[in-house]
Amino acid sequence: MIKISEEDYQKIVAHAISQLPNEACGLIAGEKVGEDKYIKKVYLLTNIDQSNEHFSLDAKEQLAAIKDMRSQGLAPLGNWHSHPETPSRPSEEDIRLAYDKNASYLILSLMEEGKPVLNSFHVENETANKEELVIEA
Amino acid sequence: MKIIVSGEVKEVKDNLTIAELIELEKVETPQYVSVSVNDEFAKSENFATDKLHEGDVVEFLYFMGGGSNGIF
Numbered sequence: 671m672i673k674i675s676e677e678d679y680q681k682i683v684a685h686a687i688s689q690l691p692n693e694a695c696g697l698i699a700g701e702k703v704g705e706d707k708y709i710k711k712v713y714l715l716t717n718i719d720q721s722n723e724h725f726s727l728d729a730k731e732q733l734a735a736i737k738d739m740r741s742q743g744l745a746p747l748g749n750w751h752s753h754p755e756t757p758s759r760p761s762e763e764d765i766r767l768a769y770d771k772n773a774s775y776l777i778l779s780l781m782e783e784g785k786p787v788l789n790s791f792h793v794e795n796e797t798a799n800k801e802e803l804v805i806e807a
Numbered sequence: 808m809k810i811i812v813s814g815e816v817k818e819v820k821d822n823l824t825i826a827e828l829i830e831l832e833k834v835e836t837p838q839y840v841s842v843s844v845n846d847e848f849a850k851s852e853n854f855a856t857d858k859l860h861e862g863d864v865v866e867f868l869y870f871m872g873g874g875s876n877g878i879f
Contacts, residue, residue: 693875724874729841729848732868740814753875764873769836775873 672707672747672774672790673804674698683786685714686752686778693717695725695751697735698776699744707747707774711739717751724763725751748773748790754780758787760798768793774801808861819859826854834867841868 686694695717700710713735716728727749739746748770753761758779760768768775771794779787790803808821812832819828825844829837842849843866849857859865 695871697871719872719874721874723876724872726870726872729868732871733843733846733866736866736868749871751873756875761873761875763876767870767873769839769869 671705671802671804672709672776673806674709674712674776674788676805676807678709678712679788679805681712681714682750682752682776682778682788686754686780686786689717689752690754690780691722692720693722693725693752693754694778695727695749697727697732697739697749698747698774699735699739699742700747702745702747709747710744711742712750713738722754746773748775750776750778752778752780756781758789759800760791760793765793765796765798768798771795776803808859810859810862811864813866822858824855825849825857825859825865828859828865829854829867832867836869839870841870842866843868 696715697713698709701708715731717725718728719726758777775791775793777789790801791798792801809816809818825842834840844863
């Protein structure tokens with residue numbers, strides 16, 4: 671299970687909408703308790719690909735985020751990105767580039783206007799499995 | 808000498824190269840890892856020759872990317 675606050679969820683949605691028509695991306699950090707993950711902070715990073723079909727995190731911003739996590743005692747939990755025109759599930763490219771089997775990969779679909787859909791996935795051995803995602807009010 | 812790797816102090820041999828540190832740290836899929844030394848990103852073609860120095864601060868960053876092209 672991975673839990674995100676309504677506030678952080680809305681932060682991701684707002685940023686993703688502001689970046690349309692391109693994909694938006696960022697990192698998530700928080701705490702791990704057993705198998706469960708609690709997102710305490712979301713990072714809104716630059717998609718250096720500036721594309722509606724691809725994203726790559728800006729490495730300098732990624733480094734700054736990692737340092738910020740460490741300074742706040744947060745663990746890196748994974749990343750998030752948006753699919754402006756496609757469903758909230760990993761593409762072949764998403765799976766191929768998901769190198770960290772311990773990470774959660776959040777995908778926000780904006781394909782239906784006004785109805786964002788966020789899902790979380792665990793990727794291992796080139797197989798993506800949906801994780802239980804809780805958006806806490 | 809002492810260096811800081813991913814926030815932890817490590818005792819390593821003098822003149823350790825970045826490539827040797829990657830091996831020492833058992834970094835998975837190193838071809839997709841960027842390495843910063845004192846906030847400067849090292850060029851991967853120099854990993855085998857770039858030597859680390861006392862007090863260097865090293866971070867490993869996994870490339871993170873993807874895309875919506877090719878949804879299954």
